[in-house]
Amino acid sequence: MIFPIVAFGDPVLKTKTQEIPRDFPDLKKLVADMYDTMYYAHGVGLAAPQIGKAIRLFVIDSAPMEDDEDEKGNPITPKPGLKRAFINPQIIAEEGEEWGFNEGCLSIPGIRENVYRKPVITIRYQDEDFNTFEEKFDGMTARVIQHEYDHLEGVLFTDHLSPLKKRLIKGRLTKISKGDVDADYRMKFFGMKGR
Numbered sequence: 683m684i685f686p687i688v689a690f691g692d693p694v695l696k697t698k699t700q701e702i703p704r705d706f707p708d709l710k711k712l713v714a715d716m717y718d719t720m721y722y723a724h725g726v727g728l729a730a731p732q733i734g735k736a737i738r739l740f741v742i743d744s745a746p747m748e749d750d751e752d753e754k755g756n757p758i759t760p761k762p763g764l765k766r767a768f769i770n771p772q773i774i775a776e777e778g779e780e781w782g783f784n785e786g787c788l789s790i791p792g793i794r795e796n797v798y799r800k801p802v803i804t805i806r807y808q809d810e811d812f813n814t815f816e817e818k819f820d821g822m823t824a825r826v827i828q829h830e831y832d833h834l835e836g837v838l839f840t841d842h843l844s845p846l847k848k849r850l851i852k853g854r855l856t857k858i859s860k861g862d863v864d865a866d867y868r869m870k871f872f873g874m875k876g877r
Contacts, residue, residue, distance in 0.1 A: 683715045683718070683719075684715070684718050684719045684722045684868070685715065685716075685719045685733040685734075686733075686867075686868040686869055686870040687719070687723055687732055687733070687788045687789055687865070687867060687868070687869050687870065688731065688732050688733065688734050688789055688869075688870050688872075689789055689790075689858055689859060689861070689863070689869045689870060689871045689872070690789055690790045690838070690840075690855055690858045690859050691855075691858065691859025691860075691871065691872050692734070692789075692870070692871070692872035693872065694731045694734055694735075694736055695731050695732070695789060695833070695836070695838060696836045696838075697731065697736045697836050698736075698834075698835055698836045699730065699731060699736045699737050699738045699739075699834045699835075699836075700736060700737055700738065701737075701738050701770050702737050702738055702739060702769055702770055704812050706737075709769075709810060710810050712735075712739070713739070713741060713767045713810055716728050716730070716733065716739070716740075716741045716767075717741050717743070719733060720741060720743070720788075721743075722867055723788050723865075723866075723867035724866075724867075725788045726742060726743055726744055726745075726746055726826050727740060727741065727742040727743075727744075727826045727827075727829060727830040728740060728741055728742075728788065728830070729830045729831075729833030729834055730833075730834075731833050731834070731836075732788060732789050732833060734870065738769065738770045738771060738834050739767065739768070739769050739770075739834075740767075740768050740771070740830035740831065740833065740834065741766070741767045741768070741830075742764060742765070742766060742768070742823075742826045742827060742830060743763060743764070743765040744763040744764050744765075744822055744823040744826045745763025745764075745765065746763070763822075763823065764819070764823045766809075767809065767810055768805070768807040768808075768827070768830070768831075769807060769808040769809065769810065769812070770807060770808050771805055771806065771807035771808075771827075771831060771834070772805065772806045772807070773803055773804070773805050773827075773828070773831055774804050774805065774806055774816070775803065775804040776799075776800040776802070776803050776804075776828075777800055777801075777802040777803075777804075778800050778801040778802045779800075779801070780798040780799060780800055780801075781798065781799070781801055782796040782797065782798045783796065783797060783799070783822075783825060784796055784797075785797045785825075785829060785839045786839075787829070787838065787839055788867070789838070790838065790839070790840065790855070790858060791858065791863055791864070791865040791869075792854070792858075792863060792864065792865075793840070793851055793854055793855070793858075795839070795840070795843055795847060795851070797829075797839050797842045797843070798842070799824075799825055799828050800824075800828075801820055801821065801824060801825075802818065802819070802820045802824060803818070803819055803820075803824045803827060803828060804816065804817070804818045805817060805819065805827060805831070840855065859871065859872065861874055
C-alpha cells in the first residue's frame with residue numbers, strides 16, 4: 683500500500699516517537715509499504731511520522747545519492763548505497779567536521795536548503811526480526827540516516843536553518859501546511875482530507 687505523505691504543519695512531524703514493541707502487528711508489511719511509498723515519491727528515505735505514525739522506524743535507500751562523478755565531472759565508481767530498515771534506532775556517536783549539503787524532504791516539497799551535519803555516525807538499531815546491530819556509516823548514507831533519524835526526534839531539516847533562513851521560507855512553509863503545494867505524490871494535510 684502506498685501511503686499519503688504527511689505535509690509540514692501536522693503535529694506528528696514534531697512529535698518524539700515511541701519504541702516499537704516485539705509484538706507490533708504486521709511490522710514487515712509496514713516496512714514493505716514504507717519502501718513502496720518512498721519509491722513512489724522518488725525519495726531516498728522515509729520515516730514513520732511522515733506517514734502519520736509516531737513510532738521509531740525509518741527506511742532508506744541511499745543508492746540514488748551516491749555520485750558517479752567527481753567534483754570536476756569525471757566518471758568515478760560510485761560507492762554502493764544502503765537499503766535498510768532501522769527499527770528503534772539510537773545514534774550513539776557523530777564524528778568529524780560538519781559539511782553542508784542541500785537537503786529536501788518529502789513532507790516539505792519544493793524547498794531545499796543547505797544543512798550542516800557531521801560526516802560519520804555510529805547507530806544502534808534493530809532489524810525487522812528485532813536483531814540488534816551497531817554500525818558506523820559515513821558520507822551520503824550517514825546524511826540520509828541523520829535526516830530520517832531527526833524525524834523520529836520531532837526535528838525537520840528546516841529546524842537546522844538560521845533564524846534568517848527560517849524567516850525567508852516561512853511563507854512557503856505556511857502555503858505547504860495549507861495544501862497549496864505541487865507534489866507528484868499524494869499528500870495528507872493536517873485538518874484537511876488527503877488529496
